[in-house]
Amino acid sequence: MSILFSPLAVGPVTVPNRIVVSPMCQYSAEDGCAGDWHRTYLPMLGMSGAGLVILEATAVERRGRITHGCLGLYSDAAERALAPVMAAARAYAVPGTKWGVQLGHSGRKGSSQRPWEGGRALPPAEDAWPTFGPSALPFDDGWPVPGLLEAADFERIERAFVAAALRARRIGFDLIELHMAHGYLMHSVLSPLANRRDDAFGGDFDRRAAFPLAVARAVRAAVPDLAVGARITGTDWAEGGLTPEDAVRLAARLKAEGLDYVCVSSGGITPKIRIPVGPNYQVPFAARVKQETGIVTQAVGMIVDPVEAEAILQRGEADQIALARAILDDPRWGWHAAERLGSEIERPAQFARVAPPVWPGSRMRRP
Numbered sequence: 080m081s082i083l084f085s086p087l088a089v090g091p092v093t094v095p096n097r098i099v100v101s102p103m104c105q106y107s108a109e110d111g112c113a114g115d116w117h118r119t120y121l122p123m124l125g126m127s128g129a130g131l132v133i134l135e136a137t138a139v140e141r142r143g144r145i146t147h148g149c150l151g152l153y154s155d156a157a158e159r160a161l162a163p164v165m166a167a168a169r170a171y172a173v174p175g176t177k178w179g180v181q182l183g184h185s186g187r188k189g190s191s192q193r194p195w196e197g198g199r200a201l202p203p204a205e206d207a208w209p210t211f212g213p214s215a216l217p218f219d220d221g222w223p224v225p226g227l228l229e230a231a232d233f234e235r236i237e238r239a240f241v242a243a244a245l246r247a248r249r250i251g252f253d254l255i256e257l258h259m260a261h262g263y264l265m266h267s268v269l270s271p272l273a274n275r276r277d278d279a280f281g282g283d284f285d286r287r288a289a290f291p292l293a294v295a296r297a298v299r300a301a302v303p304d305l306a307v308g309a310r311i312t313g314t315d316w317a318e319g320g321l322t323p324e325d326a327v328r329l330a331a332r333l334k335a336e337g338l339d340y341v342c343v344s345s346g347g348i349t350p351k352i353r354i355p356v357g358p359n360y361q362v363p364f365a366a367r368v369k370q371e372t373g374i375v376t377q378a379v380g381m382i383v384d385p386v387e388a389e390a391i392l393q394r395g396e397a398d399q400i401a402l403a404r405a406i407l408d409d410p411r412w413g414w415h416a417a418e419r420l421g422s423e424i425e426r427p428a429q430f431a432r433v434a435p436p437v438w439p440g441s442r443m444r445r446p
Contacts, residue, residue: 082392083385083400084422087130089375090306090339092253094130094399095175096424097392098413101342101379101401102181102256102310104135104149106193111138111151112160121164125172127406128413128424131399132172133179136258139239142208143184143264146193147201152182152243162250169251173413174425179254180247181310182240182298186264187212187225187273212267213274213281219350228268233280233290236264240294241301254306257295257338259329261347265291266312269329270348272320284325292332299337308340308375309333313364316345316352323364330372340375342401343368357381359391366396377401385416415445 084096107116124132138144138151151157169178185191189210190201200222201207211232212225244255259265267273268290274281280290291309299307311329315321330341343365346354354360361380369376378397382388388400406412417424418435426434435441 081389081420081422083389083420084417084424087375087398089131089254089308089399091304092177092306092339094177096128096130096413097399098127098129098131098388098416099342099377099399099401100124100127100129100132100406101377101403102133102135102258103403103407104145106146106148106195108148108150108157110147111141111144111149111153111157113150113157113164114160117150117161117164118167121168122171123410124406125168125176125178126427126430127410128173128417128426129176129402129406131177131179131254133181133254133256136181136183136263137243139182139184139243140236142210143186143189143236143239145185145189145263146191147206148193149185152180152246153239158246158250165250165252171427173427177253178251179256179306180252181256181258182243182247183258184236184239184264186210186262186267187216187218187222188262188267190223212264214276216273216275218262228280230279233293237290237294237297241297244298244302244305244307248302248305252305254308255298255302256342257291257298257307257309259291260310260312260344262349263347265294266348269312269325270315270321272315272317272348284328288329288332291329292336295333295336295338306339308338308342310342310344311368312347313343313345313361313368315348316354317349320348323367326364326368327371330368330374330376334372334374338374340377340399341368342377342379344379358383359387362391362396366394369395369397375399379403385412385419388416389420418445
């Protein structure tokens, strides 16, 4: 059996294989509440063959959404809406699939249009809301200056992460991922490109890391029976920003706080930075974090070929392979990867008739 299709313990949770559906914003909720799109979309992800499916960035506060369409776990209504959707997704998923949710706060990147609406800051006429950040630095030209986070705001947001984590546990999630990347609130506190303050929440790396580590510590304590991890930044891709060395330092400290894994991504702190996107372009950052800290590590970023995904694991560069648009493009990526690598994977009973041993068409479709 290939490593890609071998089980892995991630803290208290054992996933049946190393394929992860990475969080992907869908911008299709109503005031944080899952609706018809999620009732269709989430069962599809559960049938993908991935051992772990992580829901999209889910706001811990209403004003911590990115757009009006972002999912949330900040209210009883949002919890009530998501619970039956997840029950159906679990019921029809590939047997053994584990489910996670990524909890986050948009920070200065919030109050934005959906991507297909332009992706710019919401004008007042579109029900914009005030945003917050570690410093009074807008995300980009034409974006509002965020309000300055005070000590009480940091405390409130930390409590909101804990409250959302407890809601996630009640819904039945196996894992919680804390969003510390892509320019959102915790990343903006960590990055010297967005955090210019000189107090307990800014300055050197230790002070910039204090708030994200406090959130990690509080969530870990609140849900000791769940796996807890974080998406972190391998690099800001800009002079003066976060570096791979910072990613190693943060991962080591998250591990010391009891977190079970990290997913190493990059970029997003400002739209002006050019990122050399290409096949497996973020894997070196994951490899360094894994090798220097020993924490369970997910690699993500333009990993589309099953043979290369297996090679990343064989080389010891990561423990899990996280896929985003590759899954949207091929919702049965896990099934097809198993065929390619000569491995076995369970399917929902309703799809058993398309397994290669019983459907000759599979060899015609994927010779």
